[in-house]
Structure formats: C-alpha cells, structure tokens
Amino acid sequence: MPRRTLLALASVIVLSTNVPAVAQLLPGGPGLPTLPSAGLPALPDATGRLDRIEGAARRLTPELLAAARLDRLRDLVRAQPRRLDIDELGQPVVRGEVLAVSPDPASLDAARAAGFTVLRSQTDPELGVALVALAPPKGVDVRKAVARLRQTDPSGTYDYNHIYLDAGGAAPAPVAAAPSGEGAAIKVGLLDTGVDARHAAFAGVRVEQRAFAGSTRASVHGTATAALIGAGKGGQILVADVYGDGKAGGSASAIVAALGWMAASRAPVVNISLVGPPNAALAAAVRALSARGCLLVAAVGNDGPPRRRSIRPPIPA
Structure with missing residues (x-):
C-alpha cells in the first residue's frame, strides 16, 4: 500500500473511532452544555484501539514525511530527465x-x-x-x-x-504587510526565489536582488520569507535568487556563488530557505562565510529533524 494512502487511512480510522472528547476547563469556570450523542455505533476497546493508532502514527510520521519528500524529488527528476x-x-x-x-x-x-x-x-x-x-x-x-x-x-x-528545494509547503500563506518601521535598520541576506519588491511589506526597505540561475523570478514563498525577516525602515535585504527561471535552479554551484555575493556584500546575517543533502562544495562555502563572522540561519524543512542542527553539513568521504 502506498505510504500516502496509509497515512490517509490512519487519519480516517482515528476520526471514525467513537472516543468521547474531553474539554479542558479553567478551575471554577462554567461547565460546557451537554451535547446530544452523534449516534455512532460503539466499537469494542475504543480507547486501546486509539492508543495503538496514535502509537503507529508517531512511529510512521517521520518515515512518511521523508517518503513524501522523495516522491517530490522523483517527480522533479522525471520532469527534467535530460538535465x-x-x-x-x-x-x-x-x-x-x-x-x-x-x-x-x-x-x-x-x-x-x-x-x-x-x-x-x-x-x-x-x-x-x-x-x-x-x-x-x-x-x-x-x-x-x-x-x-x-x-x-x-x-x-x-x-x-x-x-536543493525550497523549505516551504506547496501552498504558502499570503504575504501580510509588515510594519517596516519597527526595529533598527539592518542588512540581511536571503537565499531563496526572487521577491516582489513592490509589496507593501517592504515600504522603506531597500531590496536588492541578483539572479544565480537564469533571470530573477519572484514567488510567494520568497516574498513571504523576506517579509517575515524584515530589515527595519531604512534597512536592506539582499535577495539571492538561486532558482530563477533556470532549468536546474537551486543547484549547489548556484548556492555557493550566492554565498560569495553575501560575503562580498558584508551581510552580517543570511537566511537560507533551502532543503537538501550534505554537499562538500556547500560545506566549504559555509565554513568560509562563517569564519568571516557571518551568522547563517537555515530551515530544516517541513520534514526535517525536530532538533536544531549545525549549519555545517558533514563532507562525504
């Protein structure tokens, strides 16, 4: 059975199990009104069944997330077999x-x-x-x-x-207009897609963009990430578009070139919104930029580890 189907089936079983809901009330607060029964048929050993399903879900979820990411990667390769x-x-x-x-x-x-x-x-x-x-x-x-x-x-x-793929989901949230006047003006680097610099979130902020894979192409993910970062009124965001309109966007060589631009621009902080495997070229660039005192912040991705990990990936033997 495909992993995606297994995850969906587990969700259906959990939702269909007849287990009473328990509300958390503040001490001394009013009670909740009694609701009529939904009329679902009673299932034997409902609590034990739910415990077993939840235990299986906790064990399978990381595997299913990783499998879903591999499916996404395979689709990407199938779409561009020549490149x-x-x-x-x-x-x-x-x-x-x-x-x-x-x-x-x-x-x-x-x-x-x-x-x-x-x-x-x-x-x-x-x-x-x-x-x-x-x-x-x-x-x-x-x-x-x-x-x-x-x-x-x-x-x-x-x-x-x-x-490397972007660290966001398939449907990113809309970009809200952030108050650019809050906070001190700073310089921040961003490795992502292009950014819509005309958005209201960047009022009073200088957005400088450079393409490292074809021409710069703005996206909702890049724009939302830049808006969340902010730079303060009078600040600057350096956007390195490592995807652009190139057929092989997000490559390690493009990312290394983008990090070189961050070093030349003296960006004190760089956000890397990418997900991918350890790579020797990328590791060398990250070590060099970190040695210059630059703080690199990287997302682990939606299927990444739950704990913080070093930005420096190991070099394969």
Whole structure:
C-alpha cells in the first residue's frame, strides 16, 4: 500500500473511532452544555484501539514525511530527465556534472587523464572557494563518475552538484504587510526565489536582488520569507535568487556563488530557505562565510529533524 494512502487511512480510522472528547476547563469556570450523542455505533476497546493508532502514527510520521519528500524529488527528476539525475541516495543532482572543490593542478591533470573534461570553473575571492565542474567520460553516469574521481584522487574533494528545494509547503500563506518601521535598520541576506519588491511589506526597505540561475523570478514563498525577516525602515535585504527561471535552479554551484555575493556584500546575517543533502562544495562555502563572522540561519524543512542542527553539513568521504 502506498505510504500516502496509509497515512490517509490512519487519519480516517482515528476520526471514525467513537472516543468521547474531553474539554479542558479553567478551575471554577462554567461547565460546557451537554451535547446530544452523534449516534455512532460503539466499537469494542475504543480507547486501546486509539492508543495503538496514535502509537503507529508517531512511529510512521517521520518515515512518511521523508517518503513524501522523495516522491517530490522523483517527480522533479522525471520532469527534467535530460538535465537532472539522482545520486545513490535518490537525491536530485545536475546530470553529467561532478564538482571538484578547490582542486590543485595535479588533481585536474589526474581527472583529465581519467577521461574527464572541464565544463566550467568559478572562483570566489571573498570565500576562497573554487569550483570546477567536470564532465564524466562518455557512457559513465554521474554516480560512477563521483566514485571514480574519489578513488583516483583520494586527497581531492569531489561531490555531486545537488539540487536543493525550497523549505516551504506547496501552498504558502499570503504575504501580510509588515510594519517596516519597527526595529533598527539592518542588512540581511536571503537565499531563496526572487521577491516582489513592490509589496507593501517592504515600504522603506531597500531590496536588492541578483539572479544565480537564469533571470530573477519572484514567488510567494520568497516574498513571504523576506517579509517575515524584515530589515527595519531604512534597512536592506539582499535577495539571492538561486532558482530563477533556470532549468536546474537551486543547484549547489548556484548556492555557493550566492554565498560569495553575501560575503562580498558584508551581510552580517543570511537566511537560507533551502532543503537538501550534505554537499562538500556547500560545506566549504559555509565554513568560509562563517569564519568571516557571518551568522547563517537555515530551515530544516517541513520534514526535517525536530532538533536544531549545525549549519555545517558533514563532507562525504
């Protein structure tokens, strides 16, 4: 049975179980009026049945949330089979690309000798992080390509160009006009989609946007996140649109470039509204930006862990 169907079935069972509702009243307060019975048939051992269902729901909910996210990722890859692929854990990646993180000349020579070619390179002087995108030899998929480079050059750092998704739900709440005059004027960075800078929430706030995946495209999620952050009247929000209208928006290489802009702009605080796996290129950029004294705040996502975790993801072996 599909996991989504199982979750829906559990909800129906819970709602249909004939268990009396208990109201919490303040001491000394008036009682509630007696309501007529709904006339539902009595079920044997209703309380025990409910306890078992709730226990199963607590055990399955994290698994179902993770499964729902994997379904979303698979749909994304199916929609763009020529541009996207998956890693060994089912996470979406840019097809036919391996990222070499700050490789030395010897590492690049070894990669070329193994049949890899350089697609492009980007170096950020502010972060001190260089990325070189390598194309695998013909007929070698990206999973085998990453494994081959790590085996050929154990001292080098190679990873996928992972794709990161936004941390919000499918139907974000409407954007409310926030009082921009409250609080001190500050500079805040945001990695998300584009923002509708004409919205009333940004009255008196300077919104500067830059695209890192095609052209900037505003969305409700990006606009709502920027409005919640606020910058105070006279403040500034630096919006790095890592999605834009690009076919492979939200890539690790785009995020690293956006973090380089945050470093060059001296943003003291940066919010990252993205969800995805650990990535060596992203980890290197985050460490470099954190070392400059920048505070990075990242969402764990709707299916993320319930406890706080470090912004610094581990580098895969």
